[in-house]
Amino acid sequence: MSAPFSPGALTTLLQREESLRDEAALALKQAQDRLAYAESQMQMLHDYRDEYVARWQAEFGRAATPQILQCYHAFKGRLEEAISQQHDTLRQRESQVERTRAALVRAETRAAAVRKLIERRQAEWQRTEDRRARKLEDEFGRRSVWPGSQLDSLVAQD
Numbered sequence: 001m002s003a004p005f006s007p008g009a010l011t012t013l014l015q016r017e018e019s020l021r022d023e024a025a026l027a028l029k030q031a032q033d034r035l036a037y038a039e040s041q042m043q044m045l046h047d048y049r050d051e052y053v054a055r056w057q058a059e060f061g062r063a064a065t066p067q068i069l070q071c072y073h074a075f076k077g078r079l080e081e082a083i084s085q086q087h088d089t090l091r092q093r094e095s096q097v098e099r100t101r102a103a104l105v106r107a108e109t110r111a112a113a114v115r116k117l118i119e120r121r122q123a124e125w126q127r128t129e130d131r132r133a134r135k136l137e138d139e140f141g142r143r144s145v146w147p148g149s150q151l152d153s154l155v156a157q158d
Contacts, residue, residue, distance in 0.1 A: 017107065
């Protein structure tokens with residue numbers, strides 16, 4: 001009888017692929033966290049700009065000097081620039097999430113392929129063992145029946 005199935009190198013490969021998959025999952029989580037942070041920053045900038053505009057529109061209802069209007073427009077311009085930069089950051093974070101998600105899918109696929117290979121090899125080994133066991137049983141059955149059959153025919157002749 002042969003030794004039990006031992007995947008050996010395949011198990012090591014599976015552990016490595018699962019480790020890479022886990023690293024990819026962690027990278028995706030971190031990328032998603034960075035995206036969520038960028039989105040919250042974007043929302044804060046929008047909220048602050050809206051609040052700033054509303055507050056100063058109320059001020060302009062009274063009276064505003066040209067210097068105050070100039071300061072208002074300059075600061076609002078800087079806010080718009082910050083929003084634009086944050087928008088670029090947001091797009092970069094979204095792109096990073098998509099790349100890390102694709103990397104995770106590839107890592108999961110590789111780990112599943114190795115796992116499936118191990119299962120197939122295990123099943124193949126089991127089929128070989130089953131055939132070997134049936135062959136031994138058949139051979140043992142023929143040997144145990146054959147001598148008895150000859151003896152029975154000799155006894156019947158007497």
